Amino acid sequence: MTTTPASTPVEVDGAHPVRSVFRLLGRYRSRVIPSVLIFPIKDSPQWLMPVVTASVIDLVVSGGPLNQLAFWAAVAFVALAQNYPTHVLWTRLFMGAVRQSGADLRNALAARLQSLSIGFHTSVSSSILQTKVVRDVENIELMLQQVTHAVLAQAMVITGALVVTAITMPYFLPVYALTIPIAVLMRSLLAARSRRRNEAFRQDVEIFASRVGEMATLMPITRAHGLEETAQARVAEGAEGVRTSGYELDMLNGRFQSLSWVVLQLLSVGCLVTAAWVAITDPGTITAGQVVQLSAYFGLITGGITQVLMLWPIASKGIESVRSVAEVLAEPDLEENEGKAVVTTVTGDLRFERVVFRYPDARHPALDGIDLEVAAGETVAFVGPSGSGKSTLLNLALGFIRPTGGRMLLDGVDAATLDLRTYRRQVSVVPQESVLFEGSIRDNITYGLGDVSDEQVRKALDDANAAEIIDALPDGWDTVAGQRGARLSGGQRQRIAIARALVRNPRVLLLDEATSALDPESEALVRDALARLMRERTTLVVAHRLSTIRGADRIVVLERGKIVEIGRHDDLIARGGRYASLERAQQVPE
Missing domain, CATH: 1.20.1560.10 (ABC transporter type 1, transmembrane domain)
Structure with a gap:
């Protein structure tokens, strides 16, 4: 009953x-x-x-x-x-x-x-x-x-x-x-x-x-x-x-x-x-x-x-x-969305105006006076040493945290006035280590989407260089991934995660060290899949390996919560500043 x-x-x-x-x-x-x-x-x-x-x-x-x-x-x-x-x-x-x-x-x-x-x-x-x-x-x-x-x-x-x-x-x-x-x-x-x-x-x-x-x-x-x-x-x-x-x-x-x-x-x-x-x-x-x-x-x-x-x-x-x-x-630390404007369409314009963010009890702000505009369809990469504010900036772009000073605009609208849950429905994230739940691979790809045709799933798998993974499994995409995707390798999980992002057709894409934990062969496949995923989408990339972001439209160098350099890879190298020193530090001697 x-x-x-x-x-x-x-x-x-x-x-x-x-x-x-x-x-x-x-x-x-x-x-x-x-x-x-x-x-x-x-x-x-x-x-x-x-x-x-x-x-x-x-x-x-x-x-x-x-x-x-x-x-x-x-x-x-x-x-x-x-x-x-x-x-x-x-x-x-x-x-x-x-x-x-x-x-x-x-x-x-x-x-x-x-x-x-x-x-x-x-x-x-x-x-x-x-x-x-x-x-x-x-x-x-x-x-x-x-x-x-x-x-x-x-x-x-x-x-x-x-x-x-x-x-x-x-x-x-x-x-x-x-x-x-x-x-x-x-x-x-x-x-x-x-x-x-x-x-x-x-x-x-x-x-x-x-x-x-x-x-x-x-x-x-x-x-x-x-x-x-x-x-x-x-x-x-x-x-x-x-x-x-x-x-x-x-x-x-x-x-x-x-x-x-x-x-x-x-x-x-x-x-x-x-x-x-x-x-x-x-x-x-x-x-x-x-x-x-x-x-x-x-x-x-x-x-x-x-x-x-x-x-x-x-x-x-x-x-x-x-x-x-x-x-x-009764925990009061809520993400404040109730009663705010619903986001129905997302173009992908992001603008940070004098943004400051300080974590509770922190002596110094994680971000301090960030001024940055990201045009729709642009790929912007963020680099810098640990603790420079890269992940905090991504969390702001996702709406997981809100600025403690300044403001962030989404398509020209102050994010503080928006229900960011509805905005995130048109955003996809590919983290450093993608987590899959205990269920079929197809369920993992279409998680939360309701009815998705087999053709859409297959196309997403093809574009993510993941079709070969499915074809090699005895039950295809009905194969159970295992808890946290334990039955798949790291590179396979990343490609399944990219297929999950592709099938959603997001307008904004966030990549957080998406290839840093992979072997060279898996990284090549994942980078090729990411290139397709990033087309005509606003993309924010956090990377430690500078070789993975050379094709970005702009590279933003952060240090101690501030922007110290902005430009394309070649321009920043020619400038001989902080980015050039990071590039030299990563070069492997012959």
Whole structure:
């Protein structure tokens, strides 16, 4: 059975996690409210069976009549039999709402992550974000599944016990009243310490996840330099942090669970002894069946409260996960696009006017007073030492970051007034190392485009010098590329990435060291494919290898965030300036 997601946006407040949980479930009140109304019927055996047991015992003591025995047997049968269909219905309604709420949270996190700035994503480990989307939402679902059922069941038992006892033996009500303040007191004693321990455990898990992700990413470097023990020690340090904080949390929960069980069981024994004492010392005040009924009720109440308290660690973990999810959903570092003008067509004119960009907490700007105009269809290359601002300039051209000073114009319009997501639909990027996802090669090429004809895909492959790759594979372009394109070589991945760019027919093209990691043969094929890709498109190229950009219309030399030279290759060489010195440094002596 499918559920249509609620139209209201997901709101999670880390300062008020419990309120956020109720708000989350409130999105599906048409399912939650009926499930809560069904619960008293479903769980009626919990409070009704002690009444049946007490009545049967009194019938045995008094010797009949048998027709009353049949009546109570029928009551017990109906009460127990109805539990199956009502429990299935309750599960369908309530757990349907819980699972849909979990899906809503995951979708909201994915949408938020797509809206957050590139600066945020470069500063936060992807493994930590994955933990929030997978583990934390699972913790919230588990909390709603287990704690809600226990709380509702206990509420039904307490209500039934109080009502029946008030009718039959009202003078025993004060004994029941002892359990609630004791449970509240014990929970309040645990709350603050439990929150601190759960927060510490969650943070240690995130650190560990980050280190595992780093280990996987750095595996080739680690193995190449024989640093296996170093990498293992770094992960082991994170695992030790998880073990220590998890053990401290387990010890806290263990002490609390044992203490709560002992206290509540002592109360249960006290109730039984008190009822028996009254029955013995004042015969006729209370029957043997009522002694059993009181003991059963008190046992159910104390057992139920014990169960709820035992589930407190799960509730604490779920509440901490709500706070964790809220960290992402409330993160203010957004790429500001909402409500801005939609870009429908792109010519490819780019202009930087006195552009300044400074990263947070940086002592010096990454770009300082950049004045540059790129005409539609022009190829402009950016060179310079590491840290000169090349990649920052590309990120500005993509709209990943916005100038902290000056402005950037796209086709004569201030980029600050545009929804840059719509602009980027007509932009393609070929990075130094192209990443393919786990799917067919065709799916990787047409990613996000919907219906693309086989003819378009084939032409893109031909122009990217990638047709031979496809023809050599047993399943052609239906071959699964493997995770991150692991089944293809670096040169093959680059040519598939170029085919992906070609099939989009972009107006603006950004090449970021697109050939620097390739062998000479692969580089020749990729450069030939790039030449076709760059035709009649505005192209910005970042390159360390100056031999790859000699044909650019203009070469911009950057140093410490400033433009120090602009010109064609031959002119800059003849000028004998900074570009010429970079060229000489790259020449291999005979």
